[in-house]
Amino acid sequence: MGGEERDPLFTPEQYIFCQALPKIELHAHLNGSIRPSTTEELSQELEGAPISLPELQRLIRQTSRTLGECFQLFDVIHRITTTHEAIQRITREVLEDMAADNVVYAELRTTPKARPEQGMTKESYLDAVFRGIADYYAASRRAADIQVRLLLSIDRRQSAEDAMDTARLAVRLKDEGVAGLDLSGNPSVGQWDTWRPALDYARQHGLKVTVHAGEVWNPEETASMLAWRPDRIGHMCCLDGTLEKQLLDSYIPLELCLSSNVCTESVPSYGAHHFSAFHSTGHPVVLCTDDTGVFATSLSREYALAAAAFGLSNEKLTQLALAAVDYTFLEPGEQRALRDQMEAAIEVERIDNSSSPFCLFCSKDAGGGACSR
Numbered sequence: 001m002g003g004e005e006r007d008p009l010f011t012p013e014q015y016i017f018c019q020a021l022p023k024i025e026l027h028a029h030l031n032g033s034i035r036p037s038t039t040e041e042l043s044q045e046l047e048g049a050p051i052s053l054p055e056l057q058r059l060i061r062q063t064s065r066t067l068g069e070c071f072q073l074f075d076v077i078h079r080i081t082t083t084h085e086a087i088q089r090i091t092r093e094v095l096e097d098m099a100a101d102n103v104v105y106a107e108l109r110t111t112p113k114a115r116p117e118q119g120m121t122k123e124s125y126l127d128a129v130f131r132g133i134a135d136y137y138a139a140s141r142r143a144a145d146i147q148v149r150l151l152l153s154i155d156r157r158q159s160a161e162d163a164m165d166t167a168r169l170a171v172r173l174k175d176e177g178v179a180g181l182d183l184s185g186n187p188s189v190g191q192w193d194t195w196r197p198a199l200d201y202a203r204q205h206g207l208k209v210t211v212h213a214g215e216v217w218n219p220e221e222t223a224s225m226l227a228w229r230p231d232r233i234g235h236m237c238c239l240d241g242t243l244e245k246q247l248l249d250s251y252i253p254l255e256l257c258l259s260s261n262v263c264t265e266s267v268p269s270y271g272a273h274h275f276s277a278f279h280s281t282g283h284p285v286v287l288c289t290d291d292t293g294v295f296a297t298s299l300s301r302e303y304a305l306a307a308a309a310f311g312l313s314n315e316k317l318t319q320l321a322l323a324a325v326d327y328t329f330l331e332p333g334e335q336r337a338l339r340d341q342m343e344a345a346i347e348v349e350r351i352d353n354s355s356s357p358f359c360l361f362c363s364k365d366a367g368g369g370a371c372s373r
């Protein structure tokens, strides 16, 4: 998705390099990563569909939408993914798409949903996600190539009680592959103090926490979130000098999603994206997709966009991909194993491509022995 056809924003060579690079995805929402073809199919199957198919297609194909329109689209997606079967299928497909994109490790986040009319509880929703993961591994011939952990999302529309319920569930499922908690949802809705006790609880029980922050201008909330010191933080598009300094001093890893931010007009253009400002100071940053199904992108495409917009060499892109290991919610031993796996994959790629002009370690010509690694 997103990269097969020519994209005028980067060169085919940049995309090919980024595709071959083993990558880590740390910010992807399950229902936002649904394949557009699956959205259309599920919508057709549904009796009394919430939206006409042409209208849905129009919404999906729109290249720019406000955050408000984005959340309308999520409401539509949620109304066509109400069954356990749909959730199981989407999970499998998301992993298939990520593995095909050379994502070797993913922290996939989703909001557990209770839908009594469907006989769905938050637990059974997550069981469906786990079945989707199992389906992927059962069918994949390259199963070892992608590892996955889950982050349970709290939606900003939720009450304190609902949020706490999700936090308790996450703690119970800690040994089943749930690595942490996320706070997301429409940034114009709700108050930080509502969900903070749930995030405290998760942290006290050994889970990591990431929050969406500064997606819209809300300096008091952004400051409170930073002061709470999440383990990672997503977006941070709307900052003033004080918040920027607070963030830089915190050294909290930033999950940055270029297409999402440009598409929703949280930042005006790729070139103006704050990725460059933070990355150039050495602040920990990781490129992520947010919602591949909503923003018609892939992680390779996000790397290629960054390469083109900020003039990143292949060596810099490789360093960026490898640095993400440190920002995962894995244990140190697991991080070491992942880094070894990625370095080995990069080495194989380098050897396989030794006659091509692209070296995974540097931006030089690898063919004539110009690469010194």
Ligand SMILES: CNc1ncnc2c1ncn2[C@@H]1O[C@H](COP(=O)(O)O)[C@@H](O)[C@H]1O
Pocket: 029, 030, 031, 032, 070, 074, 109, 110, 111, 112, 153, 155, 156, 184, 185, 186, 187, 212, 215, 260, 264, 290, 291
């Ligand atoms: C565009 N920027 C964004 N900002 C904030 N929250 C977002 C988001 N993109 C996605 N989500 C959150 O993820 C949910 C969909 O996946 P799940 O149903 O949880 O799997 C959305 O409903 C929203 O709560």
Ligand SMILES: [Zn+2]
Pocket: 027, 029, 184, 212, 234, 290
């Ligand atoms: Zn997000």
